[in-house]
Amino acid sequence: MKFVTRLLAAATAACLLLGLGIGQADAQVLDRIMKEKKIRITAQVDSAPFGILDKNNKPTGSEIETARQIAKDLGVELELVQVSGPQRIPALLSDRADLAISSLSITTDRAKTVWFASPHGALSIVIGGAKSVNIKSAADLAGKKIGMTRATLEEQEVPKIAPPGTNIVFFDEHAATQQALLTGQIDAIGCAAFLINDLAKKAPDKGIETKFTVATAFYAVAVKPGNYDLLQWVNTWVFVNKLNGVLAKIYEQNTGVKLVDLPTL
Amino acid sequence: MTYVFQFGIVFDRFGELLEGAWLTVQLAAMALALGMAVALTCAYLRTAGPKPLRMLVVAYVEAVRNTPFLVQLYIVFFSLPQLGVRFEANQAALVAMVVNFGAYATEIVRAGIQSVPVGQIEVGRALGLKRFQIYRLIVLFPAIKAVFPALASQFVLLLLGSSVVAAISAKELTAIANTLQSTTFRAFEVYIVVAAMYLAIAVGFRAFFAAVYWFVFARGRER
Numbered sequence: 237m238k239f240v241t242r243l244l245a246a247a248t249a250a251c252l253l254l255g256l257g258i259g260q261a262d263a264q265v266l267d268r269i270m271k272e273k274k275i276r277i278t279a280q281v282d283s284a285p286f287g288i289l290d291k292n293n294k295p296t297g298s299e300i301e302t303a304r305q306i307a308k309d310l311g312v313e314l315e316l317v318q319v320s321g322p323q324r325i326p327a328l329l330s331d332r333a334d335l336a337i338s339s340l341s342i343t344t345d346r347a348k349t350v351w352f353a354s355p356h357g358a359l360s361i362v363i364g365g366a367k368s369v370n371i372k373s374a375a376d377l378a379g380k381k382i383g384m385t386r387a388t389l390e391e392q393e394v395p396k397i398a399p400p401g402t403n404i405v406f407f408d409e410h411a412a413t414q415q416a417l418l419t420g421q422i423d424a425i426g427c428a429a430f431l432i433n434d435l436a437k438k439a440p441d442k443g444i445e446t447k448f449t450v451a452t453a454f455y456a457v458a459v460k461p462g463n464y465d466l467l468q469w470v471n472t473w474v475f476v477n478k479l480n481g482v483l484a485k486i487y488e489q490n491t492g493v494k495l496v497d498l499p500t501l
Numbered sequence: 502m503t504y505v506f507q508f509g510i511v512f513d514r515f516g517e518l519l520e521g522a523w524l525t526v527q528l529a530a531m532a533l534a535l536g537m538a539v540a541l542t543c544a545y546l547r548t549a550g551p552k553p554l555r556m557l558v559v560a561y562v563e564a565v566r567n568t569p570f571l572v573q574l575y576i577v578f579f580s581l582p583q584l585g586v587r588f589e590a591n592q593a594a595l596v597a598m599v600v601n602f603g604a605y606a607t608e609i610v611r612a613g614i615q616s617v618p619v620g621q622i623e624v625g626r627a628l629g630l631k632r633f634q635i636y637r638l639i640v641l642f643p644a645i646k647a648v649f650p651a652l653a654s655q656f657v658l659l660l661l662g663s664s665v666v667a668a669i670s671a672k673e674l675t676a677i678a679n680t681l682q683s684t685t686f687r688a689f690e691v692y693i694v695v696a697a698m699y700l701a702i703a704v705g706f707r708a709f710f711a712a713v714y715w716f717v718f719a720r721g722r723e724r
Contacts, residue, residue: 383670387683405590405670406680412668419582421590421669 265334266465269312277303278327279316280338285430285491286357287338298490302356303337305482306457309473325350328460335470336458341389342501351461353470354501355454356483360493361390362450364432365417365424367443374448377402383422385413390426393451418442426450430491452496471501504689511690514681521677522698524591528673529660529706532598536659539603544610545636558607565604571665573597578669594666594673602659609651613644646718653710657703664699674698 269275279295280287287297295316307314317333324340327333328350341359342352363382365371371380378401384390386406395404405422407413410431417425418439424447425435435444457470477483478498487495511518547558565573577600578593588596617640625635645652667676678695682688 386679391683405672406676407670408668408679415579416670419579420587421578421582 264465265459265463266469269310269334269466272312274313274315275307275310275335276315276317276333277306278319278324278333278336278338279303280319280321280324282320283339296490298357298487299337299339301486301490302483303335305477305486306335306337306470306473310469325458328458331460334459334463334466339455340458341453341455346458349461350458351463351467352501353457353459353467354474355456355498356474356478357456357487358452358454358496358498359389360429360449360452360496361393361426362429362432363394363424363426363447364435364444365447367445369423369447371424371447374450375399377424379403380423381405381421382424382426383407383413383416384426385410388427389453390428390450394426397450417444430493433492454499456501506690507687508690508694510685510687511681511694515694517677517681518674518695518698521672521674522702524672525660525663525674525699526702528591528595528598528663528666528671529656529702531595532602532659532663533656535595535599536602536606539599540606540610541641543603543607544614545633547607547611548614549632549636562604562607565601566608570597570601570662571668573601574666574669590666590669590671593669594663594671597666598659598663601662602656605655605659606652609648609655610644612651613646613648614640616647617643649710649714649718653707656710657706660703660706661699 279300281289281295281297281300283297285297286299287295290296295318300316303316304314317327319327319333319338321338324336324338325346328336336350339357339359340346340350340352342355346352363371363377369380370376374397377397378399381403382394382398383405384394384407386408391406398404404426405416407416410427413422413425413427414431414435416422417435425432429446429449432444432446435442457474459467459470474483483498484495487493543558543561546554547562550558574594574597577588577597578590581588581593614636621639621643622635625639630638663673664675666673667679670676674695678691682691685691
């Protein structure tokens with residue numbers, strides 16, 4: 237009996253030690269990064285203007301530039317871990333990446349699995365249309381035909397503000413929705429703000445402009461739960477670079493729209 | 502398997518799906534009527550018309566049969582407005598469906614016409630009938646009878662193919678299903694129900710065709 241008790245005590249002690257060891261390893265990610273002189277950050281290169289491949293097949297875009305700036309300020313080498321949209325969080329949780337910086341909008345659902353830093357960028361959903369179309373606020377949408385793409389943020393947000401009598405139609409791809417606007421098949425489009433600038437540039441004769449903002453989502457750097465030290469450093473980084481204008485510069489250079497005021501998480 | 506089916510979400514919004522199904526039925530029925538008119542005219546021109554018109558029909562049939570329906574749809578919806586011809590999404594869908602079905606049906610009816618024995622046409626000539634009279638009174642009936650099953654099959658293909666008009670925002674059955682799916686994330690339930698609805702519509706039209714065949718071609722003709 238005495239032997240069994242001792243064995244149990246030893247086993248418990250071993251487990252505790254192991255557990256502590258794992259906990260400590262997690263809490264020292266920043267130390268590890270500094271020691272290895274390398275940080276691994278997710279790169280989603282199929283979501284312009286946040287992450288795309290340039291003419292030489294090199295990753296670029298506002299989120300990629302953010303990752304580069306973070307590595308530079310840490311004074312370490314950057315390793316980009318390529319992910320698709322749905323892989324952004326799994327890459328973090330499986331320790332393939334130290335940080336997820338891929339326009340990950342802050343939602344309460346995602347916060348159940350990852351920890352968000354303070355937001356460093358924003359994605360606005362707007363209504364856009366030709367100058368000749370008279371839309372100034374949500375109320376003017378009544379009786380108009382508004383097109384948007386399925387399975388997007390605008391699909392969730394625009395119907396919430398649309399008055400009765402708004403004719404909302406859906407397309408399967410961004411390209412089709414934009415084409416419908418340019419050919420006059422719809423009166424206005426619901427889409428991300430930067431797309432309007434893109435459309436205005438592509439078809440200058442149509443006079444496409446932003447009518448009003450429907451909703452704004454903020455995206456942030458995410459870390460694996462438990463990485464306090466890294467999260468604290470990223471929050472400090474966001475604070476400093478918000479004040480010195482670096483965040484706004486990266487955002488505006490890549491998306492072509494002004495960065496809105498960022499709230500603090 | 503740990504997936505939990507939640508058909509409740511789909512049946513809560515079943516009314517929307519029914520509206521979509523009704524539009525699908527309307528589009529298909531109108532495309533059938535107008536497409537058959539196109540086919541009967543073009544098949545006549547193709548077999549008995551003057552040479553330039555004959556060539557024109559061949560060009561139309563081959564152009565349509567050798568290009569994707571989706572591309573034809575985009576041309577009607579996105580390209581024609583730039584030439585000043587504007588159709589609403591549902592009208593554009595109907596136009597594309599008529600053009601598409603018309604071409605296939607032309608080719609099927611042509612085959613039926615050519616299956617009519619030459620002797621019957623010669624009899625018509627001997628009786629002093631004009632060319633169009635021979636077509637209408639002697640050739641058409643046995644020709645359509647011979648290819649009726651092929652026409653019915655082609656129509657069902659058109660009905661099922663109409664699901665792609667969701668791409669230009671026509672609010673038919675598949676479009677409603679896509680929207681339902683992307684807002685509820687219940688892809689499995691939504692598409693199973695929609696597949697069953699298409700099946701019901703197709704079976705319904707097949708029964709309609711069987712009835713037409715019976716009344717027009719078979720009744721009282723068994724010997």
